[in-house]
Amino acid sequence: MELDMKYFEEMEAKIPKGKVRTRFAPSPTGYMHVGNLRTALYTWLIARNAGGTFILRIEDTDQGRLVEGATDVIYRTMAQCGLTHDEGPDVGGPVAPYIQSQRRDTYGKYAELLISKGGAYRCFCGKDETEPADPKEIQKHVCDCPKLTDAEIAEKIASGASYVIRQKIPQKGTTTFHDASFGDITVENSELDDQILLKSDGLPTYNFANVIDDHLMGITHVVRGSEYLSSAPKYNLLYESFGWDVPTYIHCSPVMRDAQHKMSKRHGDPSYEDLMNEGYLTEAVLNYVALLGWSPKGALAEREFFTLSELAEAFDIAGISKSPAVFDIAKLRWMNSEYMKKLPPEVFFEKAEPILREAIPNPAINLKTVAALVQSRCEILTDLPGRVDFLAKLPDYDVALYVHKKSKTTLENSLAALEACVPVLENLTDWTNESLYAALTELAAKLEVKNSIVLWPLRVAVSGKESTPGGATDLCALLGKEESLRRIADGIARLKAAQ
RNA sequence: GGCCCGUUGGUCAAGAGGCUAAGACACCGCCCUUUCACGGCGGUAACGGGAGUUCGAUUCUCCCACGGGUCACCA
Numbered sequence: 001m002e003l004d005m006k007y008f009e010e011m012e013a014k015i016p017k018g019k020v021r022t023r024f025a026p027s028p029t030g031y032m033h034v035g036n037l038r039t040a041l042y043t044w045l046i047a048r049n050a051g052g053t054f055i056l057r058i059e060d061t062d063q064g065r066l067v068e069g070a071t072d073v074i075y076r077t078m079a080q081c082g083l084t085h086d087e088g089p090d091v092g093g094p095v096a097p098y099i100q101s102q103r104r105d106t107y108g109k110y111a112e113l114l115i116s117k118g119g120a121y122r123c124f125c126g127k128d129e130t131e132p133a134d135p136k137e138i139q140k141h142v143c144d145c146p147k148l149t150d151a152e153i154a155e156k157i158a159s160g161a162s163y164v165i166r167q168k169i170p171q172k173g174t175t176t177f178h179d180a181s182f183g184d185i186t187v188e189n190s191e192l193d194d195q196i197l198l199k200s201d202g203l204p205t206y207n208f209a210n211v212i213d214d215h216l217m218g219i220t221h222v223v224r225g226s227e228y229l230s231s232a233p234k235y236n237l238l239y240e241s242f243g244w245d246v247p248t249y250i251h252c253s254p255v256m257r258d259a260q261h262k263m264s265k266r267h268g269d270p271s272y273e274d275l276m277n278e279g280y281l282t283e284a285v286l287n288y289v290a291l292l293g294w295s296p297k298g299a300l301a302e303r304e305f306f307t308l309s310e311l312a313e314a315f316d317i318a319g320i321s322k323s324p325a326v327f328d329i330a331k332l333r334w335m336n337s338e339y340m341k342k343l344p345p346e347v348f349f350e351k352a353e354p355i356l357r358e359a360i361p362n363p364a365i366n367l368k369t370v371a372a373l374v375q376s377r378c379e380i381l382t383d384l385p386g387r388v389d390f391l392a393k394l395p396d397y398d399v400a401l402y403v404h405k406k407s408k409t410t411l412e413n414s415l416a417a418l419e420a421c422v423p424v425l426e427n428l429t430d431w432t433n434e435s436l437y438a439a440l441t442e443l444a445a446k447l448e449v450k451n452s453i454v455l456w457p458l459r460v461a462v463s464g465k466e467s468t469p470g471g472a473t474d475l476c477a478l479l480g481k482e483e484s485l486r487r488i489a490d491g492i493a494r495l496k497a498a499q
Numbered sequence: 500g501g502c503c504c505g506u507u508g509g510u511c512a513a514g515a516g517g518c519u520a521a522g523a524c525a526c527c528g529c530c531c532u533u534u535c536a537c538g539g540c541g542g543u544a545a546c547g548g549g550a551g552u553u554c555g556a557u558u559c560u561c562c563c564a565c566g567g568g569u570c571a572c573c574a
Contacts, residue, residue, distance in 0.1 A: 025574095026574095027573085027574050029574090059574070061573090061574080062573055062574065126572095127571095127572065139570065139571095140570085164572055182503095182504070182505095185503065185504080187502070187503070188502080191501075191502055191503090191570090192502095193570075195571090196571085196572050198572090199572040200572060201572075203572090205571090205572070205573085205574085206573070206574045207574090209574095210574095225568095226504070226505095226567085226568065227567095227568055227569070227574090228568095228569090228574090229503065229504065229568070229569080230502075230503050230504085230568065230569040230570075231569075231570095232503095233503095251504090253504085253505075253567085253568090254567080254568085256567090259566070259567095260566065260567075262567090288511095291511070291512085291523095292511070293511090295511085295512060295513070297513090301512095301513060301514095301521085301522080302513085302521080302522055302523085303522095304511095304522085304523060304524095321511095321512080322504075322505060323504090323505050323506065323566095323567090324505075324566085324567065324568095325510090325511065325512090326509095326510060326511075327510095327511095328509095328510045328511065328524070328525085330510080330524065330525060331510070331511065331523080331524040331525080332524095333524095334523090334524055334525085335523095335524085341537085376536065376537055377535070377536045377537080378536095387535095404534075406532095406534090407533085407534080437533080440533090441533090450533095451532095451533060452532090452533060452534085454533090455533040455534085456533075456534065458533090459533070459534055460534085463534090465534090465535090466534075466535075467534065467535035467536080468534065468535070469535080469536080470533095470534090470535095471532095471533040471534065471535095472533060472534080473533075474533090
């Protein structure tokens with residue numbers, strides 16, 4: 001088989017050199033899980049930290065698993081997160097194409113090149129479906145195909161026999177692989193299998209496509225999940241056979257759902273999109289995910305709030321953790337609430353308005369005021385309806401709410417307080433929070449009771465809830481005079497019925 | 500099962516031979532207060548086990564246990 005050496009020279013000539021180049025290479029499954037997002041983030045951060053280039057490559061060599069619209073999810077997620085790529089299928093670049101299914105010829109040619117260098121061989125064995133007698137036995141492919149002569153191979157091909165190309169692993173010795181966070185890992189070559197590089201459909205396997213593309217795209221740092229750690233030594237052998245430089249590998253341990261399970265779609269763990277739909281803020285998710293498996297060193301060690309660009313500046317490979325990290329939704333909620341509080345009120349209102357409008361159809365209620373009241377009291381946007389729905393309609397509630405130990409309220413004094421409120425409020429002309437507060441504290445003073453004796457029952461009467469976004473006067477101001485008085489009357493009725 | 504990797508409080512984690520073993524979330528308590536929240540203050544809680552090396556091990560070595568990963572014409 002003749003090799004077109006000029007092709008390889010041209011390909012080599014296109015490889016950008018001298019700068020850090022990283023790539024995020026998802027396979028389009030239509031789902032960006034949290035672990036994936038973290039890998040993308042770290043990869044992006046390494047590039048940005050070094051002033052390098054970040055590349056998006058789509059790994060779609062498995063024709064059986066293509067999912068419609070899946071690449072759109074990837075583009076959309078990356079864009080929303082601000083993880084901008086410098087090269088990729090949609091923006092092009094010096095080493096295009098960036099979609100593996102469009103690079104089919106390249107893999108075939110490089111597989112041939114590898115054969116000529118003695119690092120691979122054609123195997124005509126067909127699918128290996130033999131069940132090992134002992135299931136505990138190591139399943140390694142062993143056959144006589146490597147011994148086939150050129151003539152025999154030509155004959156088989158001419159007769160239409162299908163074949164795969166397998167990596168030829170040395171029988172003896174050891175291979176040492178270096179990972180930036182795990183260090184040196186040495187394995188016996190006898191443990192390694194002659195893995196398939198090129199499938200019988202002519203498309204490469206993940207392991208082969210990766211090596212070829214990473215080299216041809218000039219990738220300097222490869223970030224990937226630790227599930228690939230055990231196949232990494234084979235990569236070294238591949239690079240060695242080709243005579244190429246090995247990039248820096250950074251394997252990341254998985255993001256777990258609990259101590260023994262990875263986050264997974266099957267178990268209903270949230271993807272990035274799910275988190276967005278649940279009302280989390282992208283910035284909070286990125287911040288949280290960045291710290292799940294990485295922590296800053298030195299002066300920044302105590303810091304926990306980072307913007308994307310601050311992360312890019314602070315990020316270092318040495319801070320990546322080797323052990324798996326459990327995804328803690330409670331901490332994400334907390335972090336999200338911190339981000340919510342920091343949002344400028346206009347921005348918060350913009351995000352909250354549609355949700356508030358749906359929960360409170362009543363046009364008389366000022367949603368801006370509601371938003372201001374609720375901004376510091378919700379962890380995620382989807383908490384909102386449950387916190388404000390009482391404004392639309394007074395819920396049925398238990399009079400026990402009127403009894404509050406700390407405020408020293410009882411059913412009896414609550415009733416008295418509400419009844420005392422009525423004339424005061426009826427006569428109040430300026431229906432604002434300030435005037436309400438002034439009038440009601442004046443009432444409490446006149447009755448010679450603590451403010452809470454008046455305000456607690458009032459808040460319960462107008463809200464019917466144990467917890468509300470604001471105090472009694474905030475709520476009255478929001479509800480308006482008529483509705484407030486109506487609810488107070490309702491409360492009085494409930495209390496009387498309970499006496 | 501073979502091979503590889505990992506193991507600091509419930510969770511995320513700092514630490515890199517000598518420290519009262521940080522910090523954050525969660526939890527609990529107190530204060531503030533017009534509820535909850537916010538805020539402030541404080542508290543409970545950890546180096547998986549066993550041998551070494553060393554004057555001294557959470558930090559180094561080995562063994563064990565546990566957990567994870569991997570052993571596909573999937574990535």
